[in-house]
Amino acid sequence: MLTEGAAQRKPLALPTHPTVAIVAPASSAQQQRLDAGAAALEKRGWHVRFGAHAQGRHLPYFSADPADRLADLHAAFADRSIDAILCTRGGYGSNYLLAGIDLDLVRANPKPLLGYSDLTALQSWLLDQTGLVQFHAPMLAADFYLPDGVDEPSLSAVLSGRTHTYGAAEGLRWLRSSRSAIAAQHIAEDVAVEGVLHGGCLTLLAASLGTPFAPQLEGKLLFLEDVGTKPYQIDRMLRQLVLAGKLRGVTGIVFGEMQGCASPGAPTDLFEQAVLHALRDFPGPIATGLRSGHVSRANVTLPLGVRARLAGAGETPTLELLEPAAALRV
Numbered sequence: 027m028l029t030e031g032a033a034q035r036k037p038l039a040l041p042t043h044p045t046v047a048i049v050a051p052a053s054s055a056q057q058q059r060l061d062a063g064a065a066a067l068e069k070r071g072w073h074v075r076f077g078a079h080a081q082g083r084h085l086p087y088f089s090a091d092p093a094d095r096l097a098d099l100h101a102a103f104a105d106r107s108i109d110a111i112l113c114t115r116g117g118y119g120s121n122y123l124l125a126g127i128d129l130d131l132v133r134a135n136p137k138p139l140l141g142y143s144d145l146t147a148l149q150s151w152l153l154d155q156t157g158l159v160q161f162h163a164p165m166l167a168a169d170f171y172l173p174d175g176v177d178e179p180s181l182s183a184v185l186s187g188r189t190h191t192y193g194a195a196e197g198l199r200w201l202r203s204s205r206s207a208i209a210a211q212h213i214a215e216d217v218a219v220e221g222v223l224h225g226g227c228l229t230l231l232a233a234s235l236g237t238p239f240a241p242q243l244e245g246k247l248l249f250l251e252d253v254g255t256k257p258y259q260i261d262r263m264l265r266q267l268v269l270a271g272k273l274r275g276v277t278g279i280v281f282g283e284m285q286g287c288a289s290p291g292a293p294t295d296l297f298e299q300a301v302l303h304a305l306r307d308f309p310g311p312i313a314t315g316l317r318s319g320h321v322s323r324a325n326v327t328l329p330l331g332v333r334a335r336l337a338g339a340g341e342t343p344t345l346e347l348l349e350p351a352a353a354l355r356v
Contacts, residue, residue, distance in 0.1 A: 031242045032157035034331060037110075037136045039187035039352040044109035045073040047102035048166055050080045050089035052144040053117020055167035057081065060114060063166035067112075077102060080114055089114070092122040100128055103135045110185070114167045116143025116227075124151055124239045132156050138185060138352065140327075141165055142251075142319040146226030147234060149330065150241040153224065159331040159351050161185075162226055162249070162318055169325045177317070177324040184329045187354045189347040196326050197283055197315035200343050201298060217311045218337035220348065221247030221277040223330050227319065228252045232263040235270045243267070245275035247334055251282025253320030256289050257300035264304035273308060278336040280345060281314035283321045311336060313343045 046067060048060075060081055064074045077098030079090035089095060102111045124147065133156045140163040141149060149160040161184065169175035183190035192198055203217045224246035225231065231250070234240045252260065267273055287297045298314070305312060313336060318326040329351030336345050 031154045034159065035133065035136045035157045036159050036351065036353045037138045039350075039354050040109055040138070040185045041355065043071045043073065045075060045107055046110045046112050047075050047077060047105065047108045048080045048112055048114060049077045049095075049098045049102055050082070050114040051095050051099055051123055051141075051148055052089070052113075052119035053087050053115060054083040054089040055081075055114040059167035059171045062171035063114075063169075066170045067166070075108070087117065088119045092119075092126070095119070096123045096126050099123065100131060103131050103137060106135075108137065110138040110140065113139075113141035113145050113165045115165050116141070116145055116168070118144050120144045120146075120148040121234075121239070123148060127151070129155050132158060143168075143227050144230060146230035147239065150224070150226055150231065150234070151239050153331045154242045157331065159329050161327055161329055161351070163327040164325040174323050175325060177326040180327040184327050184347070184351045187350045187352040189350055191347070192316060192326065192328070192345040194342055197317040198280070198313055198343055198345060199315045200338060200341060201281065201312040201314040202302060203311045203338060203343070216339045217343075218335060219247065219277040219310055220333060220335045221245065223247050223249060223328065223332055223334050225249035225330065226251070228260065228263050229255065232266045235266060235272070240270075241272070243272040243276065246277070247336060248273075248276050248279045249282070249316070249318070249328060249330070250279060251316075251319040252284060252287060254286040255284075257287065257292070257296040258289075260287060260297065261300040261304040264301065268304070268307075276308070276310060278310040279305070279308070279312045280316050280336060281312070282319050283315060283317050285320050285322060311338075311343070313338075313345070316345065
């Protein structure tokens with residue numbers, strides 16, 4: 027029996043000039059990047075409010091101790107004047123917050139939470155337990171501070187309550203449209219699979235297995251991304267998901283850009299070989315290259331918890347949102 031998870035909850039679409047709370051659930055960020063990111067948000071008409079500990083530093087590598095980081099997150103959800111919550115960066119530390127999250131508070135105050143990387147631990151738990159749609163999206167001191175750090179079309183679409191389609195412009199390409207299709211020979215079959223999007227950073231998803239906070243990936247349309255991870259390590263983590271039963275009923279898999287996921291001196295396609303080997307028994311289509319999360323430029327916003335379709339005729343796939351990620355304001 028596949029895990030269904032909590033009933034879906036959608037946040038309200040952002041107003042024209044939203045008020046955004048900045049929180050740091052994991053590592054500390056460089057002050058100059060925080061300042062530049064805040065200036066970029068203000069320039070686009072967003073009103074910025076830093077959480078009490080969002081600009082802090084706490085040994086050995088956190089923004090604050092777990093109680094303070096959790097308090098900032100709770101305060102952002104509870105404050106009715108806040109329209110969205112934006113994380114500063116990933117790094118490490120979100121897992122310290124999981125056991126203490128007030129899930130009822132989040133359910134009662136559904137808001138967009140934007141983040142990726144280490145935030146996968148937090149976002150997958152909130153998605154599974156509250157049904158609140160999550161946004162695998164640019165972060166303040168990782169993307170917004172850069173001149174070309176944010177993919178504007180996807181950010182604008184999903185936060186305003188519109189659907190969006192991702193394709194070649196966002197880096198998407200087939201790795202294998204079916205078990206009989208060989209990507210290296212550019213053989214692709216017509217394919218169309220649907221499912222609720224779930225996933226995030228592969229390292230964080232694998233690390234959660236065996237804990238009460240393991241993600242409910244079964245039966246979903248899965249998005250996986252990572253950075254600086256050797257191909258054999260990706261193989262190992264995918265094998266972990268397989269052995270844990272997490273790919274049971276998964277309709278399709280989309281990988282991210284996978285920056286730096288190579289081994290020195292190895293063939294340039296070793297990542298692809300590793301994926302195809304680890305997933306040789308997976309019956310669904312596999313795409314790769316979607317520029318969301320750890321990316322080289324223009325970070326794409328991908329909502330998790332909404333239905334989508336992975337489809338393609340020939341060599342070029344598309345990932346189409348079948349429903350908006352945010353509810354329109356009335």
